[in-house]
Structures are given as C-alpha cells and as structure tokens.
Amino acid sequence: MVAKNTAFDLQKCARSNILALEPYRCARDDYKDDGTNILLDANENAYGPGLALNGEGKLPGANVNGTSDSSSAIDVDLLGLNRYPDPHQEELKQLLCNLRNTHSHTPKKITPANLFVGVGSDEAIDALIRAFCVPGKEKILTCPPTYGMYSVSAQVNDVALAKIPLQTPSFDLDVPAILKAMDEDKSIKLAYLCSPGNPTGKLLKKEDVQKILEHPWNGVVVVDEAYIDFSPDGTSMAEMA
Structure with a gap:
C-alpha cells in the first residue's frame, strides 16, 4: 500500500x-501465436513434452484425477507442457x-x-x-x-x-x-x-x-x-x- x-x-x-x-517484453507480445506459428524463440522443445507414452498415446499407469487407471488417456499436447507459460x-x-x-x-x-x-x-x-x-x-x-x-x-x-x-x-x-x-x-x-x-x-x-x-x-x-x-x-x- x-x-x-x-x-x-x-x-x-x-x-x-x-x-x-x-x-520486460516477450517476443510473443508482438507476434501472437494463432496455433500455426513455428515457435523457435525460447529454446523450447518443438516436438512436444518429453513424456513416455505407450502406443496409444497414453501415459502408462498415470495417475489421472486421483486414480491409477492406466487406461486413462491424456492429451499431452493440449497441456502445452513443452512451452513456457504466459509471462504476464x-x-x-x-x-x-x-x-x-x-x-x-x-x-x-x-x-x-x-x-x-x-x-x-x-x-x-x-x-x-x-x-x-x-x-x-x-x-x-x-x-x-x-x-x-x-x-x-x-x-x-x-x-x-x-x-x-x-x-x-x-x-x-x-x-x-x-x-x-x-x-x-x-x-x-x-x-x-x-x-x-x-x-x-x-x-x-x-x-x-x-x-x-x-x-x-x-x-x-x-x-x-x-x-x-x-x-x-x-x-x-x-x-x-
């Protein structure tokens, strides 16, 4: 106060x-990502998060919502774990x-x-x-x-x-x-x-x-x-x- x-x-x-x-100004303040940009400005992993998935694209034995159902699917790409979060x-x-x-x-x-x-x-x-x-x-x-x-x-x-x-x-x-x-x-x-x-x-x-x-x-x-x-x-x- x-x-x-x-x-x-x-x-x-x-x-x-x-x-x-x-x-501080992030480059993405000026160049908004509409989902089609190729982002190479922040040394991120452009290939997605480094999580080991099974052949069905699921996390083997993953805990999802407090459970241990290994069949539960997670759309890892949607989580955006390979990208820095919004700096603001x-x-x-x-x-x-x-x-x-x-x-x-x-x-x-x-x-x-x-x-x-x-x-x-x-x-x-x-x-x-x-x-x-x-x-x-x-x-x-x-x-x-x-x-x-x-x-x-x-x-x-x-x-x-x-x-x-x-x-x-x-x-x-x-x-x-x-x-x-x-x-x-x-x-x-x-x-x-x-x-x-x-x-x-x-x-x-x-x-x-x-x-x-x-x-x-x-x-x-x-x-x-x-x-x-x-x-x-x-x-x-x-x-x-």
Whole structure:
C-alpha cells in the first residue's frame, strides 16, 4: 500500500536504477501465436513434452484425477507442457480475481492489474526490497514478533532493519513509535505489517494502519495478509490500497 499522503513521491522513493529499467517484453507480445506459428524463440522443445507414452498415446499407469487407471488417456499436447507459460499470467490472474471476488473479506473488487504473481509471498517480499531499498544505505521497518522472511530478505540484500516491537500483551501496533521512527529515520523505505500476525495470529486494527497510511512519509506500507483466509469476513485491508 502506498501511503495516503502528499509526501509520497514514487520517483524519489523507488531506486533510480529500477525506474530506469526498460519493462520486460516477450517476443510473443508482438507476434501472437494463432496455433500455426513455428515457435523457435525460447529454446523450447518443438516436438512436444518429453513424456513416455505407450502406443496409444497414453501415459502408462498415470495417475489421472486421483486414480491409477492406466487406461486413462491424456492429451499431452493440449497441456502445452513443452512451452513456457504466459509471462504476464493473464488467465491465471483472472482466475484468482474470480476466486477472491467471491469472498466477502472486502467489498472492493480486484482485477488482474491489481495482482503480482510470484513464487510464493517470499518472492514478493524480496522484490519490494530490491525495488525500493538501496543496499547498504536504506532500511525496512518490521514489528516483531513477525514473519522471519522480512529480515532474511533484508539481510540478503544488505538492507538494515528498524524494529518497532508489537505492544504486549495485546500484540497491537505501536503506532506512535512507528510514526516517530518514520519521521526521524528517512532511510526507512518500507514498513512490513503482518495481519493476521505470524506467529501472533492477531488481526491488526484498520484504524492503526489508516493512521500510518495518512502519515506524511515517503515510503510504502506492505500489509502481509498471507493468512487472511483464516480470518472473519470484512477483515482484509485490500480496500485501503
């Protein structure tokens, strides 16, 4: 989430070398495959997937839909296992939107433009640090006890940590201390907040997160809702993004 204040400036917050990057473009963005193209651009196996089939074009002893019926036929070519998937994951993102929009965690509908698909949330955590924090100079803010990968990714990227512990015994955010750290240490670029907390299981108060978003700070608030599906309806903060 981007801070809801006029102090935020993406051009100054993100790393300049990241902003200067040319967006990745796949050759197939320009030359759409209609099923008749001969695709030789990605070092793929043009002869199909390397699966051993029997004389009937079936996978011997294959498990299909949870069964072990060796007579079950699979049209391997239709699976497209010999091709790289869509680099933009458009169909996958739409399916995820369809699933998420059936939940009532938040009234806000999401679209593929709202999604980043990564190799688990750890990739997203790491990508944000690499995009916004200059190694050896800038920091992230965390609120321990919290998910350990925030600090691991920071250490791997030579990014320091500013730690503002959760209040005890409530495990609520210490909002005054967080805002004070943001004011006094301009090297903090990301604030990682976990809701529900890992390992606390505590849902953060929306009003606390709102106060942080409204604070005049040139940084990005990251709300990690990896376990939101274990939470009551209406507790997601996606609508605040």
